Amino acid sequence: MQHILFIALIILSSSCSSQVQNDPSVRRVSQVEWKDLLSQEDDPLIIDVRTPEEFNGGHLDGAVNIDFRSPDFKERMLELDKERTLYLYCHSGGRSAKAMEMLRQEGFESVCELEGGYSQWEP
DSSP: OHHHHHHHHHHHHHHHHHHHHTOOSEEEEOHHHHHHHHHTOSSOEEEEOSOHHHHHTOOOTTOEEOOTTSTTHHHHHHTSOTTSOEEEEOSSSHHHHHHHHHHHHTTOOOEEEETTTGGGOOO
16 A cells, blocks of 8 residues: 555656646747747737847847847846746847846746747748
8 A cells, every 4th residue: 555655646746847847937949839839929029139130131020129249138138027928039049048048047937939049930
């Protein structure tokens, strides 16, 4: 009986830990998941952290440009609502990954970063 109780306890604890891992929080997401998450939002906040020149060369629908390399980048990002989910991308994922980590450290709890960035985007 103790053996069965022990196994049940292990199964229960593993299901709880997988729920924590599935928490949307701050993470990199695939294009498929990105599109799925955006489809569930009424007014998604999509941030393109590339340069204005890159942004003007093409960007995702609805994105706003906040240049990662600009001197006021952190200040502008910290003006955003911490209660909303932020969707970040750059050209290939380097700058947006750094931006995502900065936001996590500043207390943002829901940030999704597009895996592969704009260079891998398939509409």
